[in-house]
Amino acid sequence: MEEIKLIKGNEAVAEGAIRSGCDGYFGYPITPQSEVLETLMELRPWESTGMVVVQAESEVSSINMVYGGAACGKRVMTSSSSPGVSLMAEGLSYLAGAELPCLVVNVQRGGPGLGTIQPSQADYFQAVKGTAHGDFKMIVLAPNSVQEMYDHVFDGFDLAFKYRIPVMMLSDGIIGQMMEKVVMTRQRPRWTKEEVSQISDSWATLGKHAGREKNVITSLELDSQIMEKRNEHLQAKYRKIEAAEVRFEESQMEDAEYVVVAFGSSARIASEAVSMARAAGMKVGLLRPITLWPFPTKRIEELAGRVKGFLVPELNAGQMVEDVRLAVNGKVPVWHYGRMGGMIYSPEDIFNELKNNAR
């Protein structure tokens, strides 16, 4: 049954996990994401759907429990906030190398180091480019509402299994801590043992049977010729994802002369700024990347041919702006506007940036 609730983004992740048919959550508390684990413990899904919830002894342990669960063809996930995600880096590289599907939620806070517990978007580079060693990618989803923190759990698992790839939901302390209305869909059942074999028998360690060779889950390959082939296979998969899975949203773009490109919480703040600019007679549109990788490069390239400039507000020192610049390729000016360390701009601040730069 559909249900409407007023909950925090972090609580929506927990609700989404249970209702999406997740088999296991492994996590460790850290502000501003602790409500994910707390809500799961409160909802006790092991009594309803049979979903396992474990508070591990650390983030390193959580991500390796995810590795184990994923290797068995299960829908498994973890969540953390920036410093905790850094601790998971090694595990994420192993998951990507072994082509294991999983969902990792990062409710970002300000860094570097232990930084602050206040919201930030400073982990963009980490999520889309430099998570850990080796040439690998994760699909990165950027929710901009509590509803999307719920929905992206479903989408995240679907994408993870479609491509056997780790998926990251890159949220932040704003969306994680705020409450909004959420429409919760009906319960999607967890996969039965038969369904797991149907879906993942070709690769998961479900027990060898006469019909196939044994499945081995590993990221290690000491023969470089084979290892290069593996890399080529991964890269081919990434090209496929880039061609098929780019998601973005636009508003007021038809006659736009300037484009604001913003993701997650910043896109919410920016959309109010765009309304202010429109009210002041400025022709401004908003492009919100929903997938940060794959990035809407093509669309930005197209827009660069007809608009006068781009403003990229982010709660960091300038990260996504580099991807916008790559797509624009020098055709028109691209400006960054940011706050750091947990400080947040208001719609008025972004509107002022527009007024000062767009002429």
Next chain:
Amino acid sequence: MKETVIIAGFGGQGVLSMGKILAYAGIVQNFEVSWMPAYGPEMRGGTANVTVILSDKAISSPIAGEFDTAVILNQQSMDKFESKVKPGGVLIYDTNGITRHPERTDIEVYAMDATEEAARRDMARMFNTMVLGGYLAVRPVVKIESIVEGLRKSLPERAWKLIPANEKALATGAELIRKVR
């Protein structure tokens, strides 16, 4: 209709729950709502604030630089938020501990002796509902019935026995609030 209100005071005054009750009432009346707390260690004894937006349209930004209404419950919050009320907007404050009263003349200013009266009437635990009652008397953005239904939705059943006392506090708050200018 769109109301952007900031409720700001000390941790422990029930600032966040007051916002939550208002947000629930908004849901009851089918408004779009957002509830954005300033979270963190500052909640323990320090300042706490929450921005609640109620709107009949989708809410773009949950973060606001200016507010239609500010409900101010201590001096620090007065210093921080008096200037952030939109011209023509409303500022409501509890007089307890206020050493510098609001100075702006381009906004409506209301005062309540809420802390004092709550203590005198043995209703200290209903302080935030009392303030909410005062706010709703001045800015009737949701009905009192919706607040009561919102309480029923947000509270566990074992706490429903507190609802009549909360209703009384809402009414008391509406009586206590007075216009300064």
